[in-house]
Amino acid sequence: xxxxxxxxxxxxxxxxxxxxxxxxxxxxxxxxxxxxxxxxxxxxxxxxxxxxxxxxxxxxxxxxxxxxxxxxxxxxxxxxxxxxxxxxxxxxxxxxxxxxxxxxxxxxxxxxxxxxxxxxxxxxxxxxxxxxxxxxxxxxxxxxxxxxxxxxxxxxxxxxxxxxxxxxxxxxxxxxxxxxxxxxxxxxxxxxxxxxxxxxxxxxxxxxxxxxxxxxxxxxxxxxxxxxxxxxxxxxxxxx
Numbered sequence: 542x543x544x545x546x547x548x549x550x551x552x553x554x555x556x557x558x559x560x561x562x563x564x565x566x567x568x569x570x571x572x573x574x575x576x577x578x579x580x581x582x583x584x585x586x587x588x589x590x591x592x593x594x595x596x597x598x599x600x601x602x603x604x605x606x607x608x609x610x611x612x613x614x615x616x617x618x619x620x621x622x623x624x625x626x627x628x629x630x631x632x633x634x635x636x637x638x639x640x641x642x643x644x645x646x647x648x649x650x651x652x653x654x655x656x657x658x659x660x661x662x663x664x665x666x667x668x669x670x671x672x673x674x675x676x677x678x679x680x681x682x683x684x685x686x687x688x689x690x691x692x693x694x695x696x697x698x699x700x701x702x703x704x705x706x707x708x709x710x711x712x713x714x715x716x717x718x719x720x721x722x723x724x725x726x727x728x729x730x731x732x733x734x735x736x737x738x739x740x741x742x743x744x745x746x747x748x749x750x751x752x753x754x755x756x757x758x759x760x761x762x763x764x765x766x767x768x769x770x771x772x773x774x775x776x777x778x779x780x781x
Contacts, residue, residue, distance in 0.1 A: 550582030555714045561695040562710030569607070572692030575717065576603040580655045583721045595658030602654060606685060610640050611693045622699065637686070644685050648678030649730040651685055656725050673730060681727050684720040691717070 557575030561568035577599035584595075617633035620626070644651075691713045694700055701709055 544586070547582045547585030550578050550585065551718060554578030554582055555718065558714030558717050559710050561692065561713060562707040564701070564706055565696060565698060568696035568710075569611075569692065572695065572713075573600070573604045573607055575714075576600075576688065576721075579718050579721045580725075583718060583725060584655060584658070595654065598654055598658070602651065603688075606644070607689045607692050610686075610689045611696075613640065614693065618697065618700075637690075641682055641686055644682035645678050646673060648681035648685075648727075649673055651724060652678075652681050652727055652729050655721065656729060675730065677727050678730075681724050684724045688717055688720055 554575045557571045557578060560571040561575075563571070577596045580599050581596060613636050614633060617629050617636055621629035621633055691709075695706060695710055695713065
């Protein structure tokens with residue numbers, strides 16, 4: 542991907558991010574659509590990617606994450622705005638915490654798709670590796686959660702109104718590319734692939750060398766000893 546294409550993607554993503562200032566469903570759709578554009582624009586600054594396939598995978602991933610987090614936080618957030626009780630705040634905090642833990646466990650998926658592109662299935666080995674719970678994955682989860690929370694806050698009716706929503710949208714349009722940049726700079730999870738060695742692929746030289754080594758022969762049987770006549774005479778004399 543050329544630098545001009547990357548800049549165009551970044552500008553388009555930033556424009557979509559700024560459109561979240563309109564609020565409501567427009568903010569939700571614009572916030573979701575801006576994420577693959579920003580991710581591909583940031584990634585294109587480093588190397589070429591399969592943009593068509595990566596865009597679809599990233600769009601589906603970000604849409605799923607934002608919709609699920611929004612659905613999980615909808616009830617406690619609405620209760621908090623309506624009543625302002627401590628229990629609503631604690632429930633919302635618990636939902637955010639569980640969402641963060643889930644994103645932390647899935648961080649190789651976001652990191653892999655934004656760095657390498659391709660389909661979700663390519664990240665399966667990384668998700669099953671021991672490094673799926675690495676501490677550096679927490680920074681990826683925090684970046685994803687911050688972007689998703691920004692989209693949900695800008696789209697939620699009555700949460701931000703008027704000038705404050707447009708200031709928040711401008712801050713979101715500026716900070717989202719930086720969060721994508723930080724997400725892609727995290728070292729990906731290491732996949733350990735243990736390839737078993739079959740008997741046919743084993744090195745035949747040790748076997749051949751072992752076959753050439755002569756086996757130790759059994760010691761010869763001792764020859765039978767003949768009785769000494771003088772000793773027999775002494776024994777017979779003593780017995781008499």
